[in-house]
Amino acid sequence: MNGHAALYSRRRFLMTASASALVTATGCATNPVSGRRELNLLSEADEIKIDRESAPHQFSADYGAVSNTRLNAYLTEVGLRLATQSHRPQMPYSFRVVNAVYVNGYTFPAGSVAVTRGLLVSLQNEAQLAALLGHEIGHVNYQHTARAMSRGILYSLVIGALSSALSDKYSDIAAGLGGLGAGLALASYSRDNEREADAIGMDYMARTGANPLGMVQLMEILVALNDKNPSALEVLFATHPMSTERLETARHKIQSDYAADTQRDLHRERYLDQLAPLRRIKPALDAFQKGEELLMSKKFGEAGSEFKKGLNLAPGDYAGLLLSAKCRLAQNDYSEAARIARDAQTSYPGEPQAHHIAGMAFAKARQFEQGLSEFNRYATLLPGNPFTVYYQGFCREGMQQRQPAAEAYQKFLQQVDEGEEAQHAYQKLIEWGYIKKQ
Numbered sequence: 001m002n003g004h005a006a007l008y009s010r011r012r013f014l015m016t017a018s019a020s021a022l023v024t025a026t027g028c029a030t031n032p033v034s035g036r037r038e039l040n041l042l043s044e045a046d047e048i049k050i051d052r053e054s055a056p057h058q059f060s061a062d063y064g065a066v067s068n069t070r071l072n073a074y075l076t077e078v079g080l081r082l083a084t085q086s087h088r089p090q091m092p093y094s095f096r097v098v099n100a101v102y103v104n105g106y107t108f109p110a111g112s113v114a115v116t117r118g119l120l121v122s123l124q125n126e127a128q129l130a131a132l133l134g135h136e137i138g139h140v141n142y143q144h145t146a147r148a149m150s151r152g153i154l155y156s157l158v159i160g161a162l163s164s165a166l167s168d169k170y171s172d173i174a175a176g177l178g179g180l181g182a183g184l185a186l187a188s189y190s191r192d193n194e195r196e197a198d199a200i201g202m203d204y205m206a207r208t209g210a211n212p213l214g215m216v217q218l219m220e221i222l223v224a225l226n227d228k229n230p231s232a233l234e235v236l237f238a239t240h241p242m243s244t245e246r247l248e249t250a251r252h253k254i255q256s257d258y259a260a261d262t263q264r265d266l267h268r269e270r271y272l273d274q275l276a277p278l279r280r281i282k283p284a285l286d287a288f289q290k291g292e293e294l295l296m297s298k299k300f301g302e303a304g305s306e307f308k309k310g311l312n313l314a315p316g317d318y319a320g321l322l323l324s325a326k327c328r329l330a331q332n333d334y335s336e337a338a339r340i341a342r343d344a345q346t347s348y349p350g351e352p353q354a355h356h357i358a359g360m361a362f363a364k365a366r367q368f369e370q371g372l373s374e375f376n377r378y379a380t381l382l383p384g385n386p387f388t389v390y391y392q393g394f395c396r397e398g399m400q401q402r403q404p405a406a407e408a409y410q411k412f413l414q415q416v417d418e419g420e421e422a423q424h425a426y427q428k429l430i431e432w433g434y435i436k437k438q
């Protein structure tokens, strides 16, 4: 599939979410942190609505929250300590470690925050984690997403900037997820936004007893990781632009404003104790990360070897299995892709993406009934992805059920009107006499 077409499809999907939020436009509002009057067309209820509509899709694309409840509880504890002392303590913050192996941390506008396993195993102490979460909470408090959307910079434009870097390569597009993988549904922040989030993040750290030195260490780690393996940090740095200025500002601040606080405990032991289960499988995570990178550069054979290596070290790993299934899909090995996706379903029951990948494998193998049942299951677990509706229609078409196929295609075209899938749906509707050619 053409990556550019997939980009437009996704863009339409996200613009629909944006447009629906703008219905309750309110005008100018006071920024909770700066106190300045600024254009903000979104109410707090709008931010919560966008967050609730978008975040579950991104979490699923990132292979869901880890099943280690103790680790999620730890992240929540560190996050809430900062959030409750922020300028918007009333927001519905939530924190989870997601199974993805690339390096990323992000938030949605109402405070649904996620950190990937790939990032968490790269950190060495709790102060670094607090810096990361403080920065994300900073974006929520400054209402950066709401303000960007109000200025007309919708998610779509922001995603446009990412497209050249990622859309052609990423396997989720081949897997028919409409490019919802790898952080593509996330808003990108401006350099000013980053400056503000860093500053307020350090302030929240200082207020809550964390060592602000963690912010400098976090940035140093990310820069070093990026030098070693840029593709693993592509999304993180595309959404949170990194600069030497950010690092220098943080270094300056720990010598001036926060000099006294740098003597505080970095909580290295506490962090490493919590991270022990993840650190034990770090060689597997490294192999998955390397495999994902190879998958993006379409080196499927080598990618497959890395996934196999990782799965030997961490048998049944949900993200590892799905990456492996996507690799098989990309190689047109549909029966093996379906088998591995089914293993992933067993390994993490109720996580939606495995059903989508199995559905794709069955649909491509022209086993439409099995495909449809997988897409139906996915739609029940995670409603609101127009591409599921498209593939439900596609399976109905394959099963010679023209009426339900046409209904699905019409529903899909109400949300997505560009890209390969939209063209197919549109052509079928003309062919079947549901619409007249314009």
Ligand SMILES: [Zn+2]
Pocket (backbone or CB within 6 Å): 135, 139, 189, 193, 194, 197, 239, 240, 241
């Ligand atoms: Zn940022």
